[in-house]
Amino acid sequence: MLFSSVVFLFYFLPVVLVLYYSLRFSLLLKNIVLLFASLFFYAWGEPWFVLLMLGSIFFNYLFALFVDKYRENKRAARFILIVMCVFNLGLLYVFKYLTFTLRIINENTQAHIAIPNIVLPIGISFFTFHAISYVIDVYRRHGKVQKNFFYVALYISFFPQLVAGPIIRYNTISEQMHHRRETWQKFSVGCCRFITGLGKKVLLSNSMAIVADRIFSMGAEGHIPASLAWLGAAAYTLQIYFDFSGYSCMAIGLALMFGFKFEENFNYPYISKTITEFWRRWHISLGSWFRDYVYFPMGGSRVKNKDKMIRNLLVVWLLTGIWHGAEWTFVVWGLINFACIAVEKVFNLDKMNRFNRLRHVYAMLVVLIGWVIFRSHNLVEAGNYLGNMFGLNHNGFWSDYTYMFAKEYGVFFLLGIVFSTPIAKRINKLVVDGAPFSKSLEFTYPLGILLLFLLCVCYLVKGTYNPFIYFNF
Amino acid sequence: MKRHLHKKMITAALFILLLFAFSIQNLMVSYEPLKQAVQSSSFRFASLKETIGKLDQAMNDSVYGKLKFIEAYGYTQVLLDKNEESNFEVVKDTQGQLHYTYFTDKPNPTMELTERVKTLSSQITNKQVKLTYMLTPDKYIKGYTQFPKGIPYHHSNETADQFLGELKQAGVDTLDLREGLTESGIPIPELFFRTDHHWQIQTAFWGYGQLVKHLDAMDGTKLDPTGFYTNIDNYNQIKYDNAYIGSMGRKTGKYYAGVDDFTLIYPKFKTDYEFYFKTNELGGTLTGRFEDALLTTYPLHVEGSDYGLTGDKYFTYLYGNQAFVHIRNKDKPNGPKVVFIKDSLAVPLISFFSTICSDVYLLDPRYYKEDIAAFINQTELDHVFISFSPQNLVTDFFTFGTKGSK
Numbered sequence: 001m002l003f004s005s006v007v008f009l010f011y012f013l014p015v016v017l018v019l020y021y022s023l024r025f026s027l028l029l030k031n032i033v034l035l036f037a038s039l040f041f042y043a044w045g046e047p048w049f050v051l052l053m054l055g056s057i058f059f060n061y062l063f064a065l066f067v068d069k070y071r072e073n074k075r076a077a078r079f080i081l082i083v084m085c086v087f088n089l090g091l092l093y094v095f096k097y098l099t100f101t102l103r104i105i106n107e108n109t110q111a112h113i114a115i116p117n118i119v120l121p122i123g124i125s126f127f128t129f130h131a132i133s134y135v136i137d138v139y140r141r142h143g144k145v146q147k148n149f150f151y152v153a154l155y156i157s158f159f160p161q162l163v164a165g166p167i168i169r170y171n172t173i174s175e176q177m178h179h180r181r182e183t184w185q186k187f188s189v190g191c192c193r194f195i196t197g198l199g200k201k202v203l204l205s206n207s208m209a210i211v212a213d214r215i216f217s218m219g220a221e222g223h224i225p226a227s228l229a230w231l232g233a234a235a236y237t238l239q240i241y242f243d244f245s246g247y248s249c250m251a252i253g254l255a256l257m258f259g260f261k262f263e264e265n266f267n268y269p270y271i272s273k274t275i276t277e278f279w280r281r282w283h284i285s286l287g288s289w290f291r292d293y294v295y296f297p298m299g300g301s302r303v304k305n306k307d308k309m310i311r312n313l314l315v316v317w318l319l320t321g322i323w324h325g326a327e328w329t330f331v332v333w334g335l336i337n338f339a340c341i342a343v344e345k346v347f348n349l350d351k352m353n354r355f356n357r358l359r360h361v362y363a364m365l366v367v368l369i370g371w372v373i374f375r376s377h378n379l380v381e382a383g384n385y386l387g388n389m390f391g392l393n394h395n396g397f398w399s400d401y402t403y404m405f406a407k408e409y410g411v412f413f414l415l416g417i418v419f420s421t422p423i424a425k426r427i428n429k430l431v432v433d434g435a436p437f438s439k440s441l442e443f444t445y446p447l448g449i450l451l452l453f454l455l456c457v458c459y460l461v462k463g464t465y466n467p468f469i470y471f472n473f
Numbered sequence: 474m475k476r477h478l479h480k481k482m483i484t485a486a487l488f489i490l491l492l493f494a495f496s497i498q499n500l501m502v503s504y505e506p507l508k509q510a511v512q513s514s515s516f517r518f519a520s521l522k523e524t525i526g527k528l529d530q531a532m533n534d535s536v537y538g539k540l541k542f543i544e545a546y547g548y549t550q551v552l553l554d555k556n557e558e559s560n561f562e563v564v565k566d567t568q569g570q571l572h573y574t575y576f577t578d579k580p581n582p583t584m585e586l587t588e589r590v591k592t593l594s595s596q597i598t599n600k601q602v603k604l605t606y607m608l609t610p611d612k613y614i615k616g617y618t619q620f621p622k623g624i625p626y627h628h629s630n631e632t633a634d635q636f637l638g639e640l641k642q643a644g645v646d647t648l649d650l651r652e653g654l655t656e657s658g659i660p661i662p663e664l665f666f667r668t669d670h671h672w673q674i675q676t677a678f679w680g681y682g683q684l685v686k687h688l689d690a691m692d693g694t695k696l697d698p699t700g701f702y703t704n705i706d707n708y709n710q711i712k713y714d715n716a717y718i719g720s721m722g723r724k725t726g727k728y729y730a731g732v733d734d735f736t737l738i739y740p741k742f743k744t745d746y747e748f749y750f751k752t753n754e755l756g757g758t759l760t761g762r763f764e765d766a767l768l769t770t771y772p773l774h775v776e777g778s779d780y781g782l783t784g785d786k787y788f789t790y791l792y793g794n795q796a797f798v799h800i801r802n803k804d805k806p807n808g809p810k811v812v813f814i815k816d817s818l819a820v821p822l823i824s825f826f827s828t829i830c831s832d833v834y835l836l837d838p839r840y841y842k843e844d845i846a847a848f849i850n851q852t853e854l855d856h857v858f859i860s861f862s863p864q865n866l867v868t869d870f871f872t873f874g875t876k877g878s879k
Contacts, residue, residue, distance in 0.1 A: 006532055006533050006536055007528075007529055007532050007533075009492070010492075010495060010496045010499045010532075010536075011496065011499075011500075011532060013492070014492055014493055014496040017489075043521075043525075044525055044529075046522065047521040047522055047525065048522075184482060184485075185478055185482070187485055188478065188481040188482040188484065188485035188486075189478070189481055190485075191481075191484065191485035191488045191489070192481045192484055192485065195484075195488065210560045210561075214561075214576065218576065399623075400622050400623035401623050401625075402623070403622055403623045404556075404621070404622060404623020404624055405623070407621075407622075407623070408555055408556065408557055411553055428477070431477055441480070442479070442480045445480045445481075445484060446480060446483045446484040446487055449484045449488070450484065450487055450488060450491065453488065453491070454545075455549065457542060458542045458543075458545045458546040458549065459546060461533075461536045461539055461542035461543065461546075462542065462543050462546040462559060463533070463559075464546075464559045464560065465559070465560040
């Protein structure tokens with residue numbers, strides 16, 4: 001089920017809210033409502049995979065119990081951790097990477113292995129990472145082992161973060177599962193956050209998706225003029241940001257509506273001046289997951305020589321690339337990020353306080369080129385598209401399509417660029433600080449947000465283009 | 474800070490009120506469709522996904538005030554000065570007329586279609602039976618219609634030119650109703666409905682006249698020697714102002730491109746028909762005058778369903794697209810016997826053409842699943858017409874003339 005859908009907005013959400021708040025007297029009952037709602041939410045997309053997810057949760061629940069029990073026996077505990085990793089990553093491998101591997105084998109050998117048609121369970125990368133972090137956190141004593149399966153199931157399957165994150169740590173949520181207080185204040189902030197996220201997704205991301213998908217499909221078929229290629233790349237850059245940050249916004253808002261507090265997942269990544277900074281601001285929960293469970297255990301940056309640090313970075317970014325999908329494009333995208341971050345670390349570019357504009361242009365150029373590779377179906381397509389962008393295909397510069405897309409979607413481009421910067425945050429701050437216009441905003445704000453919601457509903461009811469990028473990860 | 478939260482609290486209160494009010498209304502509207510979806514579903518685990526799909530569809534289709542939301546969506550597109558809406562589902566030309574389009578930079582290949590027409594022609598055993606390809610015009614009129622800069626053009630006219638060229642080379646008789654269209658005397662902006670891809674009824678009537686002229690020239694006979702039947706003065710014309718929203722308008726809502734007028738044209742003179750139609754298991758026979766047998770006035774009377782297919786006034790003629798139709802004109806027993814393998818554009822034209830024919834058969838290959846060549850060979854006919862408009866020059870319509878075709 002998508003947050004940006006009629007079934008979620010007008011059936012699922014009201015019913016869950018009514019059930020949840022009518023059982024306000026009992027935390028246990030409220031948690032039961034949330035668990036069953038989450039399973040229902042997941043089953044709506046693919047009923048069979050609920051069993052898979054529950055199986056994964058059950059085994060990880062057992063792994064955590066065993067790790068806790070045999071903690072003193074280091075070898076046994078480590079063995080359990082290894083089994084846990086093999087189990088989780090094996091599951092992820094079968095569903096996400098097996099066909100890719102077979103394809104590579106077929107392409108590079110005489111083997112003609114039949115490639116099975118494996119459907120990717122929605123959000124498998126997310127719930128697998130949730131599960132791994134839970135067991136490791138128990139092992140590291142970053143959180144108490146959960147003896148009750150029900151709470152592990154609620155942690156991993158909690159619907160706001162189930163299919164597209166943010167990747168919430170067990171220790172962030174475990175306390176909240178047992179002791180949380182819903183307040184009207186939290187609920188209100190959650191509602192506003194949810195509607196803002198919905199607006200980002202439905203109005204900005206989906207509009208940009210139309211431009212990006214059209215131009216990328218034209219680019220995949222042949223040569224397109226440079227201006228059009230750049231416009232398509234810019235559209236995708238905005239699409240992916242508002243798609244994912246919009247979803248995260250909705251997830252954070254929904255969690256608040258049920259009394260939970262999630263960490264922020266985005267912090268205006270497109271204002272970054274380096275790729276290192278970009279990754280501190282983009283998909284923060286994934287970055288910190290890799291940092292805490294891969295980079296730091298390998299030694300991180302605190303190693304004796306820079307070679308090891310580079311090796312550690314390489315491993316992390318290869319994994320980050322592969323996590324996003326089973327295709328060489330993701331590997332190359334991860335390697336580009338690695339190369340930039342490694343150079344920035346070696347030359348301390350991240351800590352530099354000069355050439356800010358130039359550094360911003362550099363960072364955005366790398367990000368944009370990275371997204372082109374990320375968006376392409378294969379490396380040939382990516383190379384062709386980049387060739388189009390830089391005029392290497394004798395493809396000319398101008399096209400009437402460039403004018404048309406810019407004209408038809410100009411408002412969305414403009415809003416996209418504006419809302420990629422902290423302008424709304426700054427206006428909010430001015431309001432809080434009591435700026436002269438703040439009183440008038442007090443009246444217009446509710447109206448504006450409700451109008452935004454109704455506009456989103458218009459787009460949803462109309463059945464406009466509604467893809468969702470991170471659904472596949 | 475407190476004031477800052479205050480406005481969010483007011484927003485949340487209003488949002489929740491709106492959400493619940495709308496959800497309750499929604500449930501009331503979708504209760505029956507959901508009930509039907511549940512009743513027609515199996516709740517075994519293996520078919521759960523299908524069941525969920527049905528429920529999801531029912532919820533999406535029966536949103537409370539759906540049409541108002543679509544209209545509001547269309548209005549926002551007007552405010553944004555957009556010439557395309559909903560991912561190029563529909564585009565607007567510089568005159569404000571709506572069009573279907575897609576991205577392409579060249580005509581579609583038509584060799585396969587030509588081959589199929591040639592094969593059908595060769596399959597006709599009675600060599601006295603003539604075959605004509607009648608091309609109805611596209612809404613994009615070359616030399617007149619202009620799309621705003623960059624809006625994609627489907628190249629359907631170029632596809633049609635290429636196709637007719639191939640047919641002529643193959644010796645197939647063709648009639649191109651795009652020719653002379655702008656000199657028809659009908660103001661060019663009124664040739665087609667603004668909100669629909671179909672031509673207006675008066676344009677279809679003009680097309681009927683052109684067809685008669687073409688056949689006269691072809692056979693050297695006079696189908697309408699006195700010009701009585703092709704004279705529009707001998708027909709009643711009833712104009713319904715602001716009464717019609719076409720298929721494209723139904724997608725965009727009326728605020729995006731407005732509403733069309735609809736003119737009903739039917740003979741003033743006495744007529745006597747028998748009309749038989751059949752689509753799947755549904756069929757029937759109607760008899761009487763032109764307006765009793767060949768017209769259904771339901772779409773003209775139905776109120777409150779401007780956006781519903783049942784209110785589609787274009788389908789007033791011959792009950793729209795039926796898989797099989799047989800029109801028998803009892804007043805013209807010696808008139809020609811013809812069959813049309815056709816799409817929807819030909820329908821009103823055929824209605825008028827039936828006034829000078831003895832028997833007219835209509836086969837719509839989208840729904841007619843029998844062998845078309847066999848039908849032609851088993852029926853007493855003088856002429857076979859194939860008529861698909863430029864945008865329908867795709868294999869889905871040319872189901873005949875293939876190996877094992879039907």
